[in-house]
Amino acid sequence: MKQFFLALLGAIALSGAAHAHSVKKNTLEIIHPHINEPFAGAKSAAAYMAISNEGATADRLIAIETTAAKKTTLHTTDHGSDGVARMQPVAGIEIPPGETVNLEPGGLHVMLMGLTAPLKEGDMVSATFHFEQAGAVTVEFMVDPTDGVDHSKMGH
Numbered sequence: 158m159k160q161f162f163l164a165l166l167g168a169i170a171l172s173g174a175a176h177a178h179s180v181k182k183n184t185l186e187i188i189h190p191h192i193n194e195p196f197a198g199a200k201s202a203a204a205y206m207a208i209s210n211e212g213a214t215a216d217r218l219i220a221i222e223t224t225a226a227k228k229t230t231l232h233t234t235d236h237g238s239d240g241v242a243r244m245q246p247v248a249g250i251e252i253p254p255g256e257t258v259n260l261e262p263g264g265l266h267v268m269l270m271g272l273t274a275p276l277k278e279g280d281m282v283s284a285t286f287h288f289e290q291a292g293a294v295t296v297e298f299m300v301d302p303t304d305g306v307d308h309s310k311m312g313h
């Protein structure tokens with residue numbers, strides 16, 4: 158019985174690690190970059206993560222390249238006074254010193270527009286992030302289970 162629990166704990170630790178992958182470059186850490194599995198036939202998908210900056214100076218995410226999409230842009234979500242959320246492209250995302258910036262549903266996110274292949278849960282999608290200070294960083298987006306949202310149908 159003890160062995161069973163040890164095996165179970167091991168499995169939990171492994172799955173925990175798989176869902177908490179991160180990439181470090183200089184003072185930046187990109188934590189759990191992921192894409193929720195898009196609906197079959199979806200033309201676009203949103204990617205999320207947290208980016209922390211342990212340094213003393215600000216950095217700025219300015220571009221992301223991936224062969225998984227024809228175009229990749231950085232978006233913010235504005236909640237208008239009419240209650241409708243609209244996404245707008247932004248030129249960059251500031252990562253202030255000593256802070257963690259969350260890219261999450263309803264806020265800042267990465268848009269992959271014109272998906273070049275279907276994305277399935279468990280896939281790893283290679284990308285290059287470009288930061289003003291830290292330069293190019295190779296990152297893998299993990300494809301997580303669907304969140305039930307067809308991002309391609311949202312207003313942009």
Ligand SMILES: [Cu+2]
Nearest residue numbers: 203232244268
């Ligand atoms: Cu968007």
